[in-house]
Structures are given as C-alpha cells and as structure tokens.
Amino acid sequence: MTGSRFDRVLGCHAADLAAVEAIVTRAGTSFAKGMHILSRERRYGMFAIYAFCREVDDIADGDTKVENPVEELEAWRARVAHIFQNETQNALDRVLAATIQEFDLQQKDFDAVIDGMLMDVPDxxxxxxxxxxxxxxxxxxxxxxxxxxxxxxxxxxxxxxxxxxxxxxxxxxxxxxxxxxxxxxxxxxxxxxxxxxxxxxxxxxxxxxxxxxxxxxxxxxxxxxxxxxxxxxxxxxxxxxxxxxxxxxxxxxxxxxxxxxxxxxxxxxxxxxxxxxxxxxxxxxxxxx
The missing domain is CATH 1.10.600.10 (Farnesyl Diphosphate Synthase)
Structure with missing residues (x-):
C-alpha cells in the first residue's frame, strides 16, 4: 500500500490504520463522514477512540456475545493500562497507543468510559x-x-x-x-x-x-x-x-x-x-x- 492515504499517519502501519477504519465503517454510522473535516492524523486518532468506544459499548449492550461482560470490560481496563505502557497486541492497540502519545490523552478518561459501561452490566x-x-x-x-x-x-x-x-x-x-x-x-x-x-x-x-x-x-x-x-x-x-x-x-x-x-x-x-x-x-x- 505504498503511497496510499494511510502511509505514515500517526507513525502507524497502513494495515493497522485500515483495520481501525474498518471497525468504524462496520458500525454503519455517519461518524466517519463527519470526521473528514479533520487532518489525517486527527481523523485516525478519532477513529481509534471511536473503535475503542464501539468495542466496549458492544460488550455492555450484549451485541458482542461474551459469557461474562463484566470480566470482558475489566479486561479492557487492563488492556488500556498496557496500551499506556506501549504494550500492544493488535492493530487497534497500536493505533490507540500512537493516538495517546500524539495528543496526550488521559488514561482516566478511558477508564471512565469503561466505568460507564459497567454501570449498565450485569444489571x-x-x-x-x-x-x-x-x-x-x-x-x-x-x-x-x-x-x-x-x-x-x-x-x-x-x-x-x-x-x-x-x-x-x-x-x-x-x-x-x-x-x-x-x-x-x-x-x-x-x-x-x-x-x-x-x-x-x-x-x-x-x-x-x-x-x-x-x-x-x-x-x-x-x-x-x-x-x-x-x-x-x-x-x-x-x-x-x-x-x-x-x-x-x-x-x-x-x-x-x-x-x-x-x-x-x-x-x-x-x-x-x-x-x-x-x-x-x-x-x-x-x-x-
């Protein structure tokens, strides 16, 4: 994908950026279109935040079939902590880590989102x-x-x-x-x-x-x-x-x-x-x- 629109955005590999954008696209909302007023770095930063929110929200809503949504959300909290230490495992982790570093995002805000999801599960x-x-x-x-x-x-x-x-x-x-x-x-x-x-x-x-x-x-x-x-x-x-x-x-x-x-x-x-x-x-x- 050399020379593509993904190259060198946030210092991330093209395949990682494409994977995160695919999460946003699959959601089927107008979010991606609205973010096109941003520069590429800021746009893919927002895609990473949206993808994180989408994943934890799907767990809380039951759209992602998991045996124990509380455990899955707590696993995401641990995953965020690792991402803040630049310990990443997949495309979303890597783009989130780059976004966090580029824009000085705060771990407490990611934790707050997870806490919000936990208010709705299991009850x-x-x-x-x-x-x-x-x-x-x-x-x-x-x-x-x-x-x-x-x-x-x-x-x-x-x-x-x-x-x-x-x-x-x-x-x-x-x-x-x-x-x-x-x-x-x-x-x-x-x-x-x-x-x-x-x-x-x-x-x-x-x-x-x-x-x-x-x-x-x-x-x-x-x-x-x-x-x-x-x-x-x-x-x-x-x-x-x-x-x-x-x-x-x-x-x-x-x-x-x-x-x-x-x-x-x-x-x-x-x-x-x-x-x-x-x-x-x-x-x-x-x-x-």
Whole structure:
C-alpha cells in the first residue's frame, strides 16, 4: 500500500490504520463522514477512540456475545493500562497507543468510559437518582468528549468545559429519543426524582405510556438545552478550527431535541422528523463560524 492515504499517519502501519477504519465503517454510522473535516492524523486518532468506544459499548449492550461482560470490560481496563505502557497486541492497540502519545490523552478518561459501561452490566440502569444519572452521562459521553477535544487540537480548560456540557447534552438527547428502545432492553435512564414528581412508574415498560411522561421529558429537555447553551458559550472561547467538529455534533443533535419537543412524549414510539430543524443546525454552524 505504498503511497496510499494511510502511509505514515500517526507513525502507524497502513494495515493497522485500515483495520481501525474498518471497525468504524462496520458500525454503519455517519461518524466517519463527519470526521473528514479533520487532518489525517486527527481523523485516525478519532477513529481509534471511536473503535475503542464501539468495542466496549458492544460488550455492555450484549451485541458482542461474551459469557461474562463484566470480566470482558475489566479486561479492557487492563488492556488500556498496557496500551499506556506501549504494550500492544493488535492493530487497534497500536493505533490507540500512537493516538495517546500524539495528543496526550488521559488514561482516566478511558477508564471512565469503561466505568460507564459497567454501570449498565450485569444489571441495566433503571431509574437512577440525579447524581447517578449525571455520573453516567459524564462517563459515557463527557469522558469521550474530553478525549475528543484533545484530538481536535484543544486541551484547554474551556475545551474541557465543552466536553462536560456537550457530552451531557448529547446523552440527554439520546435518552429522550430512545425511551422506547431502552425500555425494550429493560433500561430506564429517567431519574428517580422526576419519576416521583410526575408520578411515572419506575418500571421501563410501564413508564412508556404514563400520563406524566411528557411533562417529565420536557423538564429533562430543558436541562439538555441548558447544556447545549453552555457548550456553545465555551466553544466561543476556544479556537474555532479545533471546535468545528464539536460544533457540528451540537448542531446535528440539537435539532433532534427540538423535533422531540415538537412531537412530545405521549407517543414515545413515534419517530421524529428533523428536516425542518436541520435548517436551524445550518444557521448555528454559520453563527459559530
């Protein structure tokens, strides 16, 4: 593959880079396309982070059939520790090690992601209290943000603030969008305090069509909007070029939240339409630039 697009990216072998990109491609999301605004080094760094997240998330979700998911996730924690010592065994390990070194990524953030997955196994999250929900959002989303902003090119406190608020905003949007899907998996990420306030049962399937679900979800949506607002404010204090991918993620997800609010949660199984809301996304990106 001499002379290919893979040569000498992060100092990694072409075959290793191709193997990591294949993990991203197999996921079938738009993530890879979105990362093409980055330089090759930063793009493959993000591919490595995404591939790590994909692997541990598949274990937690049961998409990777393993006998003991807790043991598998703890094995990943040990594997991360070895990678930080530059002890690698396969393509993903090697590209992760190069990414860690190039962008000064922190081991505690990888561990936090694994801790977030462990919150959902062996027993699924059901009606966590407010503190537990915030911790879950930090681990599964904001920790990924902290890794990502460094790869984007900004390791400042303001960039960490972007990760803090945007991670929570995105995760809350996911929770509000996926209430039906999560209930089918026996999960309910809505906080105990709001469930009690709106008299919504803490059982995943019973919560789906409870009369108070719409009011509860709108309170959580307002919190998500607050996090988006604070994330945008922090982005404006960072360099525009490093924050472009973060701005794109915010501008892609916030319209979903608006569309969910328009649909409401009296029929949480009903798909949302975001075409009109995407016009808002374009205006947000233009405003950020």
């Amino acid at each position: 699924p999250v059901i009606a966590p209290d407010e503190a537990a929900l915030d911790l879950y959002c930090d681990r599964v989303a904001s920790a990924v943000g902290r890794l990502s902003v460094r790869v984007f090119g900004d390791a400042s406190e303001e960039a960490a603030r972007v990760a803090h608020h945007l991670g929570r905003a995105l995760q809350m949007t996911n929770i509000l969008r996926d209430i039906k899907e999560d209930s089918d998996r026996g999960r309910l990420y809505l906080p105990q305090e709001l469930l009690s306030r709106f008299k919504v049962p803490a059982a995943p399937q019973e919560a789906l069509f409870a009369p108070g679900l719409d009011g509860l979800a709108r309170v959580l949506a307002k919190r998500a909007h607050d996090h988006y607002r604070l994330a945008w404010a922090a982005m404006k204090k960072c360099g525009k070029k490093p924050m472009r991918p973060a701005a794109m993620m915010a501008a892609s997800y916030q319209p979903i939240l608006y569309a969910l609010e328009k649909r409401g949660w009296t029929q949480p199984e009903k798909p949302v339409r975001v075409n009109k809301a995407l016009r808002l996304a374009r205006s947000l990106i233009v405003g950020f630039r």
